[in-house]
Amino acid sequence: MDAAEFRRRGKEMVDYVADYLENIEKRLVYPDVEPGYLRSLIPTEAPLEPESYEDVIKDVERVIMPGITHWHSPYFFAYFSAASSYPAMLADMLCGALGCIGFSWAASPACTELETVMLDWLGKMLQLPECFIAGTHGSGGGVIQGTASEATLMSLLAARCKAIRRVQATNSNYSESDVLGKLVAYTSEQFCATLGTTPSCAFDRIVELGPLCNEENIWMHIDAAYAGSAFICPEFRPLLNGVEFADSFNFNPHKWLLVNFDCSAMWVKKRTDIIGAFKMEPLYLKHENQESGRSITFTHTHWQIPLGRRFRSLKLWFVFRLYGLQGLQAHIRKQVALAKVFESLVRADKRFEICAEVIMGLVCFRLKGSNELNQNLLKRITDSREIHLVPCQLSGRFVLRFAICARTTESSHIQQAWRHITQLTFELLQEPSH
Amino acid sequence: MDAAEFRRRGKEMVDYVADYLENIEKRLVYPDVEPGYLRSLIPTEAPLEPESYEDVIKDVERVIMPGITHWHSPYFFAYFSAASSYPAMLADMLCGALGCIGFSWAASPACTELETVMLDWLGKMLQLPECFIAGTHGSGGGVIQGTASEATLMSLLAARCKAIRRVQATNSNYSESDVLGKLVAYTSEQFCATLGTTPSCAFDRIVELGPLCNEENIWMHIDAAYAGSAFICPEFRPLLNGVEFADSFNFNPHKWLLVNFDCSAMWVKKRTDIIGAFKMEPLYLKHENQESGRSITFTHTHWQIPLGRRFRSLKLWFVFRLYGLQGLQAHIRKQVALAKVFESLVRADKRFEICAEVIMGLVCFRLKGSNELNQNLLKRITDSREIHLVPCQLSGRFVLRFAICARTTESSHIQQAWRHITQLTFELLQEPSH
Numbered sequence: 001m002d003a004a005e006f007r008r009r010g011k012e013m014v015d016y017v018a019d020y021l022e023n024i025e026k027r028l029v030y031p032d033v034e035p036g037y038l039r040s041l042i043p044t045e046a047p048l049e050p051e052s053y054e055d056v057i058k059d060v061e062r063v064i065m066p067g068i069t070h071w072h073s074p075y076f077f078a079y080f081s082a083a084s085s086y087p088a089m090l091a092d093m094l095c096g097a098l099g100c101i102g103f104s105w106a107a108s109p110a111c112t113e114l115e116t117v118m119l120d121w122l123g124k125m126l127q128l129p130e131c132f133i134a135g136t137h138g139s140g141g142g143v144i145q146g147t148a149s150e151a152t153l154m155s156l157l158a159a160r161c162k163a164i165r166r167v168q169a170t171n172s173n174y175s176e177s178d179v180l181g182k183l184v185a186y187t188s189e190q191f192c193a194t195l196g197t198t199p200s201c202a203f204d205r206i207v208e209l210g211p212l213c214n215e216e217n218i219w220m221h222i223d224a225a226y227a228g229s230a231f232i233c234p235e236f237r238p239l240l241n242g243v244e245f246a247d248s249f250n251f252n253p254h255k256w257l258l259v260n261f262d263c264s265a266m267w268v269k270k271r272t273d274i275i276g277a278f279k280m281e282p283l284y285l286k287h288e289n290q291e292s293g294r295s296i297t298f299t300h301t302h303w304q305i306p307l308g309r310r311f312r313s314l315k316l317w318f319v320f321r322l323y324g325l326q327g328l329q330a331h332i333r334k335q336v337a338l339a340k341v342f343e344s345l346v347r348a349d350k351r352f353e354i355c356a357e358v359i360m361g362l363v364c365f366r367l368k369g370s371n372e373l374n375q376n377l378l379k380r381i382t383d384s385r386e387i388h389l390v391p392c393q394l395s396g397r398f399v400l401r402f403a404i405c406a407r408t409t410e411s412s413h414i415q416q417a418w419r420h421i422t423q424l425t426f427e428l429l430q431e432p433s434h
Numbered sequence: 435m436d437a438a439e440f441r442r443r444g445k446e447m448v449d450y451v452a453d454y455l456e457n458i459e460k461r462l463v464y465p466d467v468e469p470g471y472l473r474s475l476i477p478t479e480a481p482l483e484p485e486s487y488e489d490v491i492k493d494v495e496r497v498i499m500p501g502i503t504h505w506h507s508p509y510f511f512a513y514f515s516a517a518s519s520y521p522a523m524l525a526d527m528l529c530g531a532l533g534c535i536g537f538s539w540a541a542s543p544a545c546t547e548l549e550t551v552m553l554d555w556l557g558k559m560l561q562l563p564e565c566f567i568a569g570t571h572g573s574g575g576g577v578i579q580g581t582a583s584e585a586t587l588m589s590l591l592a593a594r595c596k597a598i599r600r601v602q603a604t605n606s607n608y609s610e611s612d613v614l615g616k617l618v619a620y621t622s623e624q625f626c627a628t629l630g631t632t633p634s635c636a637f638d639r640i641v642e643l644g645p646l647c648n649e650e651n652i653w654m655h656i657d658a659a660y661a662g663s664a665f666i667c668p669e670f671r672p673l674l675n676g677v678e679f680a681d682s683f684n685f686n687p688h689k690w691l692l693v694n695f696d697c698s699a700m701w702v703k704k705r706t707d708i709i710g711a712f713k714m715e716p717l718y719l720k721h722e723n724q725e726s727g728r729s730i731t732f733t734h735t736h737w738q739i740p741l742g743r744r745f746r747s748l749k750l751w752f753v754f755r756l757y758g759l760q761g762l763q764a765h766i767r768k769q770v771a772l773a774k775v776f777e778s779l780v781r782a783d784k785r786f787e788i789c790a791e792v793i794m795g796l797v798c799f800r801l802k803g804s805n806e807l808n809q810n811l812l813k814r815i816t817d818s819r820e821i822h823l824v825p826c827q828l829s830g831r832f833v834l835r836f837a838i839c840a841r842t843t844e845s846s847h848i849q850q851a852w853r854h855i856t857q858l859t860f861e862l863l864q865e866p867s868h
Contacts, residue, residue, distance in 0.1 A: 001756060003452040006520035010448030013524050017444070017531040018437040031543055038547035039570065046555040046754040049761075056755050060528065064748075067544030071534045079541070079718065082742075084533040086440035090447050094494065096526050096694050097451040099518040100505045107513070109465055110501030113472035121480040136473065146580060147740035181611025198718060254742075260530050261742055283827045284513065284632060284835065305739065306581035308516075308688075308695055314498075320480040321490050322435060327483075393717045401718065 001053075009053055016057075017089070021072060024408070028385040029073040033066055069388065074406045074413040078390040080198065080226040081335075081361070081405035085258035091318035092260060094311075101308040104285050108311070115144055115313035122253070122265055122316065125232045125325055129244045132267040142267040143303040144312045148225040151250035151266040152192060154304060156185065158274045159219030159247070166217070186218065193220060193246070195239060196227025199392035199401070200356035200364045203227070203239055210245025220246045225264070227360050229256035230336070233329050239359075247273065256361070258323060258331060258407065259315045266303075275302040335361040335404040338414055342402055345418045351425065355394055361404035364394065367425065371398035380424045387417045435487075443487055450491075451523070455506060458842070462819040463507040467500055508840045508847040509821040514632065514660040515769075515795070515839035519692035525752035526694060528745075535742040538719050542745070549578055549747035556687070556699055556750065559666045559759055563678045566701040576701040577737040578746045582659040585684035585700040586626060588738060590619065592708045593653030593681070600651070620652065627654060627680070629673060630661025633826035633835070634790035634798050637661070637673055644679025654680045659698070661794050663690035664770070667763050673793075681707065690795070692757060692765060692841065693749045700737075709736040769795040769838040772848055776836055779852045785859065789828055795838035798828065801859065805832035814858045821851045 001009070041063045071082045102111030116134050119142025123133050134141030145151045164179045190197040193204045206222060213220035222243060228251020230236040243249055250266040253259040268274050323331070343358045346365045355364040366374045375398055378391055392401050402417075435443070475497045505516045536545030550568050553576025557567050568575030579585045598613045624631040627638045640656060647654040656677060662685020664670040677683055684700040687693040702708050757765070777792045780799045789798040800808045809832055812825055826835050836851075 001520040003456045003520075006523070007448055007452045009520070009524055010451070010527070011445045013527045014441055014444030014448060017527060018441045020531055022437045033543050035539060035543070036547070036570065038544060039551050042551065044554075045558050047758045050758040051755045053756065056752060064532075064544045064548070067542065067547060068532060069534060069540065069542045071532075071542070079535070082533050082535045084530075086435040086437075086443070089440070089527070089530045090443055092530050093444070093447045093451060093523070093527060096518075096523045097454055098498075098502060098505075099516050099694060100503060101513070101516045101695055105469060106503065108501065108503045108505070109467050109469070110472060110498045113470070113501060114498070117473050117476065120478075124479050136470065147742050149740050153739055175615060177611055177615025180614060181609060260533055261535055261744060262740075282632070283832075284824045286825075305587055306583050306696075308581045310695060318490060321485045322487065324481045324484040390718045391720075398717075 005053075012057075016060075021408075024070055024073045025075060025413075027065075027070055027073065029070050029075045030382060030385040030388045031067050031069060032385060038063060038067055072406050072408065073388075074409040075387045075417060076405050077402045077417065078388045078405070080255050080403055082261050083254050083256060083258050084260050084407060085319060085323075087318040087322040088258060088260040088315045091314040095314050098311055100311055102311060103307045103309060111309070111311045111313070114311075114317060116141060118313040118316040118320070119143065119265060119267065121320060123267060125328075126228070126240065127231075127237055128249070128267060131244075131269050132249065134271075139271060140267060140269045141271055142265055144309075144316075145250070145264040145266050145304055146262045146306075147264050148223055148250055148252055150305060151248070151264055152221065152223060154266070154274060155192075155219065155221035155248045155250075158268075159221070162219065162273055191223070193222045195222060195224035195251075196360060198226070200394055200399075201227060201360050201362040202356065203359070206242035206245065208242075210242045214245050219248070222246045222249045224249070224251040226252065226255045226362075228265075229253060229328075230332050230360055232257075232325065233332055236332075236360075253316065253319075256332065256335075257328060258319050263312050263315060271303075331407070335409070338404045338409060338411065339363050339402075341411055342404075342414050342418065345414070349422065351429075355397065355399045363402040364392065364399045365402065366397065366399050373428075374398045374400060377421075377425060377428055380428060381421065384420070384424065386420055439487075446491075450494075455842075458504055458507045459509060459847075461499075461504055461507065463504050463509045464816060464819040464822045465501050465503060466819060472497060472501055503822065506840050506842065507822075508843040509851060510839050511836045511851065512822045512824040512839070514689050514837055516695050517688050517690060517692050518694050518841060519753060519757075521752040521756040522692060522694040522749045525748040529748050532745055534745060536745060537741045537743055545743070545745045545747070548745075548751060550575060552747040552750040552754070553577065553699060553701065555754060557701060559762075560662070560674065561665075561671055562683070562701060565678075565703050566683065568705075573705060574701060574703045575705055576699055578743075578750075579684070579698040579700050579738055580696045580740075581698050582657055582684055582686055584739060585682070585698055586655065586657060588700070588708060589626070589653065589655035589682045589684075592702075593655070596653065596707055625657070627656045629656060629658035629685075630794060632660070634828055634833075635661060635794050635796040636790065637793070640676035640679065642676075644676045648679050653682075656680045656683045658683070658685040660686065660689045660796075662699075663687060663762075664766050664794055666691075666759065667766055670766075670794075687750065687753075690766065690769075691762060692753050697746050697749060702737075705737075765841070769843070772838045772843060772845060773797050773836075775845055776838075776848050776852065779848070783856065785863075789831065789833045797836040798826065798833050799836065800831065800833050807862075808832045808834060811855075811859060811862055814862060815855065818854070818858065820854055 072084050100108035100111055102108050105112050120133050123142055132140045163183055164176055167179045168174055193206050193209055195203050231240045248268045252264045254261040254263040339358055339361045342363050346352045346354055351367055352365055353368050355366055367377055378400055381389055389400055389402055392399050504510060506518050534542035534545055536542050539546050554567050557576055566574045597617055598610055601613045602608055627640050627643055629637050665674045682702045686698045688695040688697040773792055773795045776797050780786045780788055785801055786799055787802050789800055801811055812834055815823055823834055823836055826833050
């Protein structure tokens with residue numbers, strides 16, 4: 001495929017993408033396939049000779065679409081949202097074309113530098129304490145990781161490295177594994193200090209945890225994977241109070257800030273803590289400006305497990321500028337308001353109960369009654385394929401999670417989803433066994 | 435931005451991308467900016483209100499392009515190549531639109547299943563032993579990781595977990611950290627068993643290493659990050675002999691197989707080894723088909739650090755079908771042939787020497803003489819910004835690496851690059867100090 005054909009196929013793909021997203025609610029949100037469905041639909045080996053583009057595109061509808069769970073359908077209420085917006089998609093096209101692997105400053109200065117500045121922009125949007133902002137002279141700063149899991153792993157490794165060095169500094173006869181066996185990681189039921197847990201969007205009290213961690217020399221990592229985006233709204237920012245005690249903080253703009261996956265934002269108070277754990281400098285990564293010491297500040301290679309890095313900050317730049325802070329705040333507020341709409345519908349029906357305080361875009365609810373009853377209700381919902389939810393377990397109870405996920409979800413979709421749930425509930429309760 | 439505007443902006447972006455790649459050789463391959471250049475070009479905070487798309491796009495040329503190292507310029511000979519092709523870019527557009535986060539089979543069955551089948555296709559293209567192919571009943575199989583570093587980390591964690599369990603099975607009074615302190619990782623100068631090292635593209639003798647590892651119960655991981663793609667050509671496949679002794683094997687289609695970053699392919703002989711180390715099953719990830727045990731085979735969540743996963747196998751599918759195996763082989767062979775052209779130019783000039791056998795697309799060479807002389811030559815090359823190389827160190831000698839990287843590099847570019855190098859050499863050697 002040459003540039004001329006790419007121009008043609010690329011424009012067709014733009015239309016395909018726009019058609020898909022404009023008409024997504026006509027597709028059933030959850031697929032009706034059995035495990036292993038795909039293998040039988042395609043050959044067992046790659047073709048020797050090129051196939052036509054038409055054949056490939058035809059197979060997108062024949063092979064792929066039947067097995068897609070439509071995350072951006074307005075009827076998708078499962079897990080937490082995966083952010084998606086047109087500006088982010090445009091930025092990703094540009095990112096793919098540049099195709100630079102920003103593992104050092106020299107490998108593409110713009111890639112490293114835009115990331116540092118975008119994480120400063122984002123940090124300021126969240127009103128993070130100054131110590132997390134890189135600026136031109138700060139000792140902290142931000143980095144884009146792929147996922148919150150990677151950010152947590154990085155924190156854990158940095159914390160471990162720091163603790164081992166501290167112990168060895170006063171007890172030089174201790175080996176690394178001697179110390180390792182004595183290290184303790186304190187976690188809640190959802191691991192680290194969490195703002196907005198996955199099952200119920202619960203918030204740890206970091207203003208109480210923080211001083212304790214600081215006193216005891218414990219590395220404090222705060223994970224706000226989903227809820228973090230909401231802290232750009234002044235009314236939600238108090239939930240982040242106490243972040244000043246943390247050593248590292250992380251949330252996922254790819255969940256709720258209209259930036260397509262993957263883009264997990266992580267800040268550390270002291271870059272040296274995290275860089276110290278991973279420094280690695282073969283000759284082929286050295287460059288002139290590094291040797292002068294001036295661009296070390298700008299290199300993210302030592303902040304993460306992978307060596308290669310995509311130009312992900314382009315997505316942030318496009319989204320921040322094309323929505324503006326106010327546009328992003330409006331998006332968050334709209335989804336929280338929709339959750340409140342759903343909550344009030346549930347509360348108005350005496351057969352149901354709300355199972356956790358509704359703070360963000362998640363409503364945890366259940367039918368009053370046994371876990372089995374609720375499992376049966378969820379099975380009917382899943383089998384109908386018209387809306388998609390997943391469950392969680394709260395204090396031993398089987399609970400349904402209704403998360404406002406898609407950018408396109410409106411009040412009408414919430415009303416329709418509730419009508420659907422109550423209809424299935426009606427049918428379920430009609431059965432003799434209940 | 436609504437769908438209508440995306441149609442317009444998306445098509446403009448397709449043209450921008452095609453223009454950029456068609457005219458890339460007119461841009462100087464290496465940027466002329468100082469560390470910190472970007473921060474002063476943009477505001478210190480995100481805008482409150484949306485900006486116009488025109489302003490954002492104008493800033494791509496004003497802010498971003500001056501700081502880009504053009505990896506896809508035919509004059510980019512640094513590091514190893516970052517693969518890029520139009521079919522992969524089209525697939526990435528589709529991936530962005532679907533925006534599914536394939537962390538379980540149910541989260542989008544097509545995402546998990548296409549990946550399994552594509553890794554089988556690719557494994558067969560490499561003629562991997564049957565034990566690495568998932569098929570419908572295999573106990574091995576493949577997974578897409580982000581980078582080779584992540585694949586190596588996964589192998590290391592799986593190997594560690596397996597070794598600890600083995601020791602504890604016979605010595606139940608050993609704690610995990612007791613065992614940990616006694617574990618040994620055997621590495622070469624470039625870490626694990628490597629086929630095609632980064633400095634010089636050297637090959638470890640895995641037919642000798644393999645039986646030793648098997649006898650001694652050592653987990654053998656083979657990293658062929660760059661060179662692995664070449665094994666789809668029968669003439670290069672013998673270099674992979676011995677892979678049958680390995681527990682895990684990895685290479686990066688995003689380096690040399692025309693699949694845009696990131697896409698690192700990893701295979702394991704026993705899925706249970708790697709899944710066992712990472713199993714994690716909160717209720718919100720459970721689904722009906724998983725409970726029947728039928729789709730566990732298809733879930734890649736436990737094969738990697740991140741929970742979320744993009745639909746990266748779409749890129750493989752598009753590229754395999756639109757190039758065909760023969761098209762991909764032709765691409766590999768062309769770049770190896772171009773390296774041979776450059777090698778013969780170097781060999782014909784008595785001032786230079788070749789420093790490592792030229793097997794793939796990399797030529798390691800230097801001026802006969804001191805390291806300082808070669809450092810000076812490289813500095814002139816870098817400062818000229820017309821071609822871009824990076825150095826390596828081989829047995830204490832400072833060596834220049836000339837890697838054929840871009841899909842668009844032709845013999846004329848190689849000739850031009852050599853004329854440029856010899857001209858700079860001429861100027862360097864004219865100076866009184868030499």
